[in-house]
Amino acid sequence: MPPSTTVSVLVPAAGQGTRLGRGPKAFVRVGGRTLLEWVLEAFAWADEVRVALPPEAEPPAAPANVRFLEGGEERQESVARLLQGARGDVVLVHDAARPFVVPAVVDRLLQAVAAGGAAVPVVPVPDTLIEPEEGRYGPALDRGRYALVQTPQAFFRELLAEAHQLARARGLLATDEAQLVRALGYPVELVPGDRRMFKVTFPEDLALAEALARTWDRRPV
Structure with missing residues (x-):
C-alpha cells in the first residue's frame, strides 16, 4: 500500500x-480490559478510528x-453512519467483539486491498459440517468448499460507500460489508485469517478470551 x-x-x-447475556458486548471485560479497549489498542496506529456505541452508552476515555457516534438498530446501519465522514482512502470494518487483532493479518489485508479494492480474512472450517433435518443429523456438506469469515474487512472507502448506497436503494440487509460489495458485482479477495481473531459471542467464548489475554503480549506477529 502506498505510504501516503x-x-x-x-x-x-x-x-x-443478547447471546452473551452480559449487556452491551463492547463493554464486557476480558483480561482487565473491555473488548472495545482491546480493539482501540490494536488500531492505535490508524489515521482515525470511528466507533458506533449504543444510544445510552457513555463514551469511554480514548x-x-x-x-x-451513536449506532443504529442493525450493524449495517451503524457501519453506514460510521462511513459518513470517514476520511481514509481505505476503511477497515472490525467487530468490537473480536478483541485480538493479529498484525500479520492486517498487513495481508492492506496489501490485498491496495491491489484489488476489497479483501476479507477467512479461516477453514475445522469440523464436520451438516445440514440438520428437524433436529436430527442431516446430510454432511463438503467443508472444503466453505470458509469462516473474520474481520477486519478492508475496502476502498468510495467502493464501500457505493455498496451501502446500493443496499439502501434495494433494501438489502447483510451480516457483513463484503456481501454488500459483492452485490455490486465487485470481487472480494480472500486472505488467510487467524483463529486467534475469534468473535466473542457465547458465554464459553469468554473463558477462551481470558486464557488468550494472559499471553497475548507475548504473541508472535
Whole structure:
C-alpha cells in the first residue's frame, strides 16, 4: 500500500450482546480490559478510528484519533453512519467483539486491498459440517468448499460507500460489508485469517478470551 494512503477503522459496537447475556458486548471485560479497549489498542496506529456505541452508552476515555457516534438498530446501519465522514482512502470494518487483532493479518489485508479494492480474512472450517433435518443429523456438506469469515474487512472507502448506497436503494440487509460489495458485482479477495481473531459471542467464548489475554503480549506477529 502506498505510504501516503490513509486508513479509517470503523468499529460497529452498538450491539446489545443478547447471546452473551452480559449487556452491551463492547463493554464486557476480558483480561482487565473491555473488548472495545482491546480493539482501540490494536488500531492505535490508524489515521482515525470511528466507533458506533449504543444510544445510552457513555463514551469511554480514548486516544485522540478515536471518535464515538451513536449506532443504529442493525450493524449495517451503524457501519453506514460510521462511513459518513470517514476520511481514509481505505476503511477497515472490525467487530468490537473480536478483541485480538493479529498484525500479520492486517498487513495481508492492506496489501490485498491496495491491489484489488476489497479483501476479507477467512479461516477453514475445522469440523464436520451438516445440514440438520428437524433436529436430527442431516446430510454432511463438503467443508472444503466453505470458509469462516473474520474481520477486519478492508475496502476502498468510495467502493464501500457505493455498496451501502446500493443496499439502501434495494433494501438489502447483510451480516457483513463484503456481501454488500459483492452485490455490486465487485470481487472480494480472500486472505488467510487467524483463529486467534475469534468473535466473542457465547458465554464459553469468554473463558477462551481470558486464557488468550494472559499471553497475548507475548504473541508472535
